[in-house]
Amino acid sequence: MLFRTSGPKAGWPGNRLTIARPYCKEGLSGKLNHTLEKNKGLSAKEVLALVKRCGEKDPEALKEFFRLYSNDIYNFPLRVFHLDEDAASDFYLYAFERLKTGQRFRSFQGKSSFRTWFYTVLRNMLIDWMRTVHEVKTVEKQKSDDESRNLQWIETVADPDTEKSDDSDFMEHFHHILDELPRDLSIVFKLVFIYYLDLGLADWDYLLENSSMDRGEMARRIADQKNELAERSTGNLSQQDKITSLYLSVLELKTKRSRLMAEMETRNVDPGEEAELERIDHLIEKKQNQREKLIQKRKKGHFVVRAPYRFVSEILDIPEGSVSVMMSRIMDAFRMDSEIRKAILD
DSSP, X not given: OOEESOOOEEEETTEEEEOOEESSOOOTXXXXXXXXXXXXXXXXXXXXXXXHHHHTTOHHHHHHHHHHHHHHHHHHHHHHSOOOHHHHHHHHHHHHHHHTTSGGGGGOOXXXXXXXXXXXXXXHHHHHHHHHHHOEEEEEEEXXXXXXXXXXXXXXXXXXXXXXXXXXXXXXXXXHHHHHSOHHHHHHHHHHTTTTOOOOHHHHHHHHHHOSSOHHHHHHHHHHHHHHHHHHHHHHHHHHHHHHHHHHHHHHHHHHHHHHHHHHTTSOOXXXXXXXXXXXXXXXXXXXXXXXXXXXXXXXXXXOOOOOHHHHHHHHTOOHHHHHHHHHHHHHHHHTSHHHHHHHHO
16 A cells, blocks of 8 residues: 555644545545554553543543544544545544544443544544535624625535434443343343343353353353454444435535536526436435435334344353243333433334
């Protein structure tokens, strides 16, 4: 891979960070995925501590975070969504301004991997940024001239409705409900979704007491299962990418259509332009339908990776049928909670 040293600079006070721009672009399974998985040489506890300090707006922690992850932020739209370098620079500044407030860091509780969390944050911010580029509303403001006379002027501002709410409260509530389940049920759930959830010390103690495996064998078995799930997750993330890419394509097509319509209103309509409008409308409908199908698959849980019941059965020395029954009891318990039930239905 070839790099040049010019690029956007992250303007953290006293520390100008130069971002390398790649000439070639890679998919999610390329360097971005590999880099995030290594956590820049930090342990999971160190990453959690750093992110927690960032959530508290600690200047030194934010400075360190941007030192470590500025390249990943800048390269994300290049490698995952194949945007150009100008767009990547604009997105970087957009992401930098929002991350430095600290609010988004509070959604990371260490219950899932940092890589998964950071990828999701970047993807959501990219969607928000694209909306601010394409969806603006006109507002009227008052302004005074040098002689204190009131003037009216028009300004376009990003639609605030495009900002996503912080889901950290819900995740904290979810883990609270999970921890309130009987120990055997919570352990089964964590093993089924071991790719997203971590086992605590009490969980390990329970497993060692109720399994014929020793700690080393169990740790290796769980690590192997996580690796298998990680490979499957990469494929699922590509489907998530496709949902976003289709959304961005629809925005581009709608913008193109609006411009063409505006031009046609100022002069005689060319027959070829009417055909172009029909083609654009057809593409918009096609891409919207494709995106809706993928969204429906996601709502049904097709993009979530889970360990097979056989794996849980081997760890806990119980029949697979028992695992299935216990998972049904867990889902029934979740449905009893109004917040979780709403999330499941949504």
